[in-house]
Amino acid sequence: MKKDNGNYEKDVSPGSARQEPFHDSHNSQNSQPSILTPRGDYRTLLSYQKSEVVYQITYRFCRRFLHRGDRTIDQMVQAARSGKQNIIEGSKAAPTSKEMEIKLTNVARASLEELLEDYRDFLKVRDLIIWDKNSRQARYVRRIGQNPEISYETYREFVDTRSAEVVANIAICLIHQANYLLDQQLKRLEKDFLQDGGLRERMTRLRLQERDRQRLKR
DSSP states (O other), rough: OOOOHHHHHHSSOTHHHHOOOOOOSOOTSSOOOOOOOOOOOGGOOOOHHHHHHHHHHHHHHHHHHOTTTOOHHHHHHHHHHHHHHHOOOOOHTTTTTTTHHHHHHHHHHHHHHHHHHHHHHHHHTOOOOOOTTTSHHHHHHHHHHTTTTGGGGGGGGHHHHHHHHHHHHHHHHHHHHHHHHHHHHHHHHHHHHHHHHHHHHHHHHHHHHHHHHHHOOO
């Protein structure tokens, strides 16, 4: 099935750019850049919030609808966990290594793409329906996802009571949204890196600035 990159991803929580705490290379209270960039709180990243919900849904989906001993269970749960954990690790690595932050964010994106294919395969081999992105059901899930206070509790009733087909499609919608957010996050991180460089470049700039400052004092 061809991947859809349309409304699944675009209808995310309002104010997403505002809520994504990308790490700025400059201290807002000091015109001189610091060596270490400020550490952001990954929990405020919309990409993390979406991936956390995806993990919670996936864990319960596997328990409800896959047979114990099925290797797909470990694969799906690990892919879902890798998505959120690598966002955390990338955020924590940001102050000392912008390169590592980009790398780990890419790993998170790849893990969620793998999970997306697992859900699609689950539906296809059982001759179940994969919702069209413009279907009434998909639009409803996207509307729920616009809530800035989104959490697993938002979807608990659906996950506990609806069929495998419905739960899998809800997960697919959320993965598309998380992937869209990660794509935007990566674009911003790459732009910042090209503009400001990494730790080595910041240290070099600061050394040169300090050398110039000392020379002017003489």
